[in-house]
Amino acid sequence: MATQKKLHALIDWLQIQVLNKEELREVVGELLEMPFDYFVERKGQLTYYSYNRVIEYANIRIYFRSENEKESEDGDCMIVIDGTGMRFLQEIYLPEKGITLKVFLKQLLSNKRWRMKVTRVDATIDDFNEIPYFTPNQLLKICEKKQFFYGKSTTYDVYGQETKEKGMTLYLKPPSADDRIKIYDKQAERAKVSGLRKKDLPPWIRVEIAFRREKAQKFVLYYLSYDYALIDVIKGYLKEKVRFFSDTQMTQPLRKWERFLGKTIPVTISVPKEDSELTQKFRWYFYQGAYPVYHAYHYCLKNKLLNKYELEEFERLQTSMELEGIFSPQLTSELIKRATEKGRIELIPELKHLIKQPKIKEYREMRK
Structure with a gap:
């Protein structure tokens, strides 16, 4: 019979953006309190961001922008610690420093010199019971009958098939969600990677919540603000948000799920709706910016009131070559975030193409 003693929680991915970076050496030495000389630099990109270089030590990575092989002073960088890096910590x-991960994170995020925000955290519960509380396939059957909900969502997806040697992955909520759940057979995953037979490895079912954007920040701050163990915060969130039922009327909670969560107190982590940075820019444009000037220009264009230079300038701006440099790196990041939230990830390559700097020399020559 499955027991709570065989459940273990951990943070499997942590991503923190430092908004007021000046030098990487200071971020490493003063913020992380690590030796800068331990880090190795190489080319590196991070999905949805315009960073082009990375320094790395023990799977602790810091992504940043570089121009002409020199660190750019554009003011931000991204600290990324994957599962291997978290285990190293x-x-x-x-x-060796005599502190826990919770104390380390408290010290890190309370450092008043730095402006930071957590952009992603993967919080997981591992079930090492010989007979687990449930398998992905068992929960999939409940999902197929629509006898569950996750907040207001009943969206689910599945990858792979559960067999003696292979495992499946069950997802709750769509990819764009800021708290998507992934339930999968970690035993099968390890067997595939190591080339061993599944039965030669210990049983291992993982439940993982990928918190992103504002909800990632809220989750970490909640965890650091109370004396609750990580596993209780994760289970509390699941108890508050996710329900599985054993009957079509959805009146009988699924016993397997209830036993897995135990007597944990429900945890509410809510993110109030706030205007995004992009929305704020649009509002400024409409009410304080160049919106009236744009319409005045458009009126002159339509009624042939532009002089020769103004008309040439308009035609020049319509060419795709000149449009390559229309967006700053920060604005591009905001547009990529909006495209991701709306499920339009196919626009990301185009947006990255628009980040290039305009050709100042050609622009000056045209004005002569």
């Missing part, structure tokens, strides 16, 4: 680096 918890099992080797932090014990």
Whole structure:
């Protein structure tokens, strides 16, 4: 019979954006309190962001922008720690300093010199019971009958098929969600990577919540603000948001799920709707910016009131070559975020193409 003692929680991915970076050496030495010389620099990109370089030490990466092989002073960088990096912190680096991960994160995020925001955190619960509380396939059957909900969502997806040697992955909520859940057979995943038979490895079912954007920040701050163990915060969130039922009337909670969550207190992590940075820019444009001037220009264009230079300038701006440099890196990041939220990720390559700087020399020659 499955027991709570066989459940373990961890943070499997952590991503923090530093908004007021000046030098990477300061971020590493003063913020992370790590030796800068341990980090190795190479080319590196991060999906949805315009960083082009990365420094790395023990799977702790810091992405940044570089121009002409020199660190750009554009004011931000991204700290990314994957699962291997998190294990290094918890099992080797932090014990040597005599502190826990929770204390480390508190010290990091409370540093008043730096402006930071958590942009992603993957919080997981691992079930190591010989007979787990449930398998992805068992929960999939409930989802197929629409006998569940996750907040207001009943969206689910599945990858792979559950067999003796292979495992499946069950997703709750769409890819664009800021708290998508992934339930999968970690035992099968490890067997595939290592080339071993699944039965030669211990049972392992993982439940993972990928918090993103504002909800990632809220989750981490909630965890750091209370004395609750990480596993209780994760289970509390699941108890508050996710329900599985064993009957079509959805009146009988699924016993497997209830036993997995145990007596944990429900946790509410809400993000008030706020205007995005892009929306704020649009509002400024409409009410304080160049909106009236734009219409005046358009009126003159339509009624042939532009002089020769103004008309040439309009025609020049219509060419795709000149449009390559229309967006700043920050505005491009905001547009990429909007495209991701709306499920239009196919626009990302085009948006990245528009980040290039305009050809100042050609622009000056045209004005002569």
